[in-house]
Amino acid sequence: APVIAHFLKDAENQPYGGFPSAGFSFFPTRDPQLRAFAGQTGKPAGVYVSSVEPRMAAAKAGLQVGDIVVAIGNNEIDQNGNYVDPLYGKIDFTNLITSRGFAGDSVPLQIQRGGKPMQLTLKLEHRAAKDYVIPPYSADQPPPYYVLGGLIFEELSRNYLKEWGGNWQKEAPERLVYLDRYQSEIFPEGNQRVVLLSQVMPANSTIGYDDLAYLTVKKVNDKDIRSLGDLAEAVKHPINGFIKIETEEDPGQLELEATQIEAEAPSLQQNYGIPSLQRLE
Helix, strand or coil, rough: CCCHHHHHHHHHCCCCCCCCCCEEEECCCCCCCHHHHHCCCCCCCCEEEECCCCCHHHHHHCCCCCCEEEEEEECCCCCCCCCEECCEEEEEECCCHHHCCCCCCCCEEEEECCEEEEEEEEEEEEEEEECCCCCCCCCCCCCCEEEEEEEEEEECCHHHHHHHCCCCCHHHHHHHHHHHHCCHHHHCCCCCCCCCEHHHHHHHHHHHHHCCCEEEEEECCCCCCCCCHHHHHHHHCCCEEEEEEEEEECEEEEEEEHHHHHHHHCCCCCCCCCCCCCCCC
16 A cells, blocks of 8 residues: 555655645635635636645745645646545545655645746655644554543643544534644644643542533643643642632633642542553653
8 A cells, every 4th residue: 555655665764754744724626706716717626725834844835825726746636625546546635745755855836826827846844743732643652641639631632632533523622623723823833732621530629520521721820831741740839728720611710629639649540440640751
């Protein structure tokens, strides 16, 4: 299979470069109003560029929001975002980048900008999972977590969203899917994670919080939270004996008694069979 062949060939070259990405989002151009808005001329074809990730290959090539990508190399892209593959027939054009190309390759990109044809050169590059705010994949690493009383904290990732199944884009909480899809625009500086209060296990210290789930954590004990490591450090410094957790969504603030949390930890591990209350890396 081409994907396996791609991996084996790339793995021969150390360090392993990984599968490349372009760094832009797109819409199909089936809608004639969208094509008119973009000023497309000639036969309807290609995909409409809806966002371009800063510092990624597409941005470096000069691709802009509103461009229509009509071909990659000699492969024309139709209104649905497909091209004709010699092995598989019509498939998604992103296959040309992720499975046919290698990090370091220069790929001609045929576009229309305001109805005018242009050619850009896209130099493919690999972006490691750690460089994303919401990683799109994991390199065989178990997900990090932190348990505080009955509260389970995790970092948002694509694997987390895929727990909702193959149709996760529609089945997962809408705001989490939104964060994943537009992470480059929402977090332009990167260099952080989205920490979630993922779910709550029944415990004496968390009575009243049992129904909370999928909340975005902003602060703990007045400290900004940009990773689970930040959270683990912040809980060590209670305010007047309480651990204060601030969330983006309702209820907005939770308060836990620090001494009760500490006293309950051994029984919590035993009752739920948790080997460790934290895994940060």
